[in-house]
Amino acid sequence: MNWQQACELPYYAGDDLGAIWQPEKTTFKLWAPTATAVRLEFFAAGSDDEPGAAHLGSHAMTQNGGVWQFTRPGDCHGVYYLYHLQFSDGHTADAVDPYARTTGVNGRRTMVLDLNRAAPEGWQNDRRPRIPAGETAVWEVHTADFSADAHSGVPAAWRGKYLGFTPENTTLNNDGIHPTCLNYLRRLGISHVQLQPIFDYATVDEACPGRDYNWGYDPLNYNTPEGSFATDPYHGEVRVRELRAMVAALHRAGLGVVMDVVYNHTYHSDSWLERTVPGYWNRRTPDGRMTNGSGCGCDLASERPMVRKYLVDSVLYWAKTYHLDGFRFDLMALEDVDTMNAIRAALDTLPDGQSILLYGEPWTGGDTNYEGGARPADKGALPQLSDRIGFFCDDTRDCIKGNVFDAGSAGYVNGAPPCGLNVLYAANAWRGGEHGFAPKRAMQVVQYVSAHDNYTLWDKLAAVARRTDYDSPAPDLLAQNRMAAGICLTICGMPFLQAGEEFARTKHGDPNTYRGPLATNLLDWQRAYTPEFYDLTQYYAGLLALRRAYPELSGDTTTQPAYILPLPGWLIGFVPQGGRLAVYYNPERTRQWVALPAGRWRTLVNDRTAGTVPFGPHYRNALELAPTSVTVMVREEQS
CATH class of the missing domain: 2.60.40.1180 (Golgi alpha-mannosidase II)
Structure with a gap:
């Protein structure tokens, strides 16, 4: 399907795709204009391996303007379903609803959901905290990494789960002295927690708790929480309730919650989206192959009308249903400028929506094929992007501590003082445009020295110094770490920290732990209280307090350089x-x-x-x- 053919398909502007639950009925709607017939298959459970599993019947849907519809009477909460589609070339496909709000185990069947029955106690009173822009400081963590450590003080059944964020007074080995997890975060001084992907992803078997590990950049169901972080992955309402409970706990602590989203590709080339409208959802090369700008071979075509609508709808759904405070876009340059601006504009329509953070990586992982004159949302597009769409600044990252793709490459703090010229530019958030990109506002620039990708900051400093004893609190590396933090937290822009950076988090020299093991990735709460590393944490906390006390450091309220x-x-x-x-x-x-x-x-x-x-x-x-x-x-x- 080429660009012209895609644009000729009927557009649906309604906000009621998916299963819309009401007490007396549920209406199902699916956009599938090229299908010749669609049937709804109903089930009692999310898989055939569960007690009470049964097929509950099949019903033909009717089409109007490319949208297939069926209304089932009665209270359908807890009923599971699939779409069965037929096409003119004779092939058929089964698909989970692209607008699925929740699913059964491993995301293979959609569950009809009454959101009121998936609300934790007090959810109606949850509110997003009001955080001044100049006080923003983001701390990135994977849900499992946060509390999986046996020394975390979190109850065993909740370790590595959404609920691992909910206890308020955890301490190291329950000693009552050394705060861990949420108790620790309340004291550190960050403003937002950025969660690595929490939507349903493909590479962890939810039926085998604790066996698999993945960072989650392999999307399966975009509007469904990941089930491996729930205490029960089989009943679809549990993952929704427990994720909301996590958000509410962070909000009670005064912290915002940012969701890391991966709208640039689908993990499977034969995705649910592709099954519903074959040839529509993904970018392709002229010879018909899916493009590989994501490194996964199945880039989403955000510039196509219904793909753009899907992304906007999805972000709004997460923001409203889970009271989220921000979104971080993985490989944001695979989204086009108009789509990112449409997402920003849609968020702004929500109550206090202008305070919802929106930022991403202004690069791709390879070549793609933008259609219809679409422009990638990269650093070169900053003049066209909303000034409230931010971007990670790799220039800042690399000039402070060295290039991330060269282990021995040094930066300003660890052996290459001439990098100071770029540090000087970074101090003013790169405003001025001398470098091929021109931020409109300082807070567009996400200033950081480490994130989940590549080496941790400590491991990078050790690599440049040719050290392999990552557990030794070497005085020279501690000084470099303090200096890197000091720069990142005194220059203009929005500071961003990898979880545990403040206590010299190590992965023992492994720069890419996306598939685990958990033991390498989890936060080591004992390390946080090793005396020299604890002193480093206190240094970070002092810098964060300084930034809150002196908002001029952020550059948020002025266009004048220092x-x-x-x-x-x-x-x-x-x-x-x-x-x-x-x-x-x-x-x-x-x-x-x-x-x-x-x-x-x-x-x-x-x-x-x-x-x-x-x-x-x-x-x-x-x-x-x-x-x-x-x-x-x-x-x-x-x-």
Whole structure:
């Protein structure tokens, strides 16, 4: 099916695709304009291997304008179903509803859902927390990694599950002293938790708890929670209820929840979408092969009208049904600009929707085939993108600690001081356009030094230093880690941290653990309280507190750049707008003297300590910087 043929298919603008439950009936609607017949197959269970499994009958659907419809009387909550489609070439296909709200085990049958029966206690009172833009700091974690550690203090049945986020007062080995999990997050100072994919993905067998592990970038059912994180993957309402309970617990702690979404491809080339309208949903090369810009060989064609509608509908559904506070788009450049802008505009129509975060990776994993003049949502498209669509800045990441694809490549903090020129540009969130991309606002720029992909920050620092003892708290690596954090949390933009970065998370040199094992990926809560790593955590917490206390660091409220201080060599110094602070970076391995702006100054951050309470002596005129350090000074009023 080519672009012209795809655009000639009837468009459906309604908001009632899928199974719309009502107490007295459920109406099923499926967009499948090329099918010649569709039947609904009903089942008592999500698989044939469960007690009470039975086929409950088959019913023909009727078509109107490309949409097939059937209404079943009575309360259908808990009934499972599939669509059986026939096509003019004689082939048939069974498909889970593309708009499935929940499913049975392993996502093979859709379940009719009454959302009221999938609400945890108090859900009607859940509200998204109000978080000022300038205080935003995102902490990324995989649901299983968060609480799977046996030392986490989370009840065994909830470890690695949605419910692992819900206990409020967990401590290390239940010692009552050292906070873990949600109890830890409340003290760290981040504003949002970004969850790696939580929609239903294909590579973990939900019927075998604990056997499989995957990061989840292999989508199966886009509007259904992943069942392996639920305590019961067989009854579709459980995963919905427990995911909502997790969101509510994070909200009670004052934290926003960001969902990592993978709308760039389907895991299977023979996906449910492809089965409903063959040839429509995926991009193809001129010879008919699915394109491979995702690295998975089945890119979604976001520029096609009903694909764009599907993505907009899906994001709105997650935002409304689960009260989510943001969306992170995997390989966002595989989505087109118009689709991303349409998603932003749709979110803005929700109550307080303009505060919902929206950002993504402005790159692809390979070549694709955009149709109809569509433009990819990459860094080059920033002039066309909404200024409230953000992007991960790989330039910041690599100039601070070295290129992620070269283990030995150093950055500003760990052996390549000339990278400081780019650090200086990063300090102003790359505004100005000298580098081929031009953010409209500082907070569009996601500033980070580590994420789930590639090495953890600690492992990267160790690789550059040619170390293999990842558990040793080497003083030079700790200094580099503190400096990397200090830069990331004092430059303009939206800071982003990989979970555990703040206690030197290690995967023992493995840069790609997407298939596990869990033992390598989980957060090691004992490591968090190793004295030297605990001190590192406190340093991060102090920097996060500093950022909240001095919102000018984010650059959110001004388009004016910081005042750059003239310093020798590779030293960097600047005064953020307002003049209250002076920030210095010293990548050298020796102490360095720098000039201070006029006035009397005291220290908020040095090479060992970070916070909001000034400490140490008063300084005028000059200051000595520790090696490999970030220093932040606050101007004091004359007494």
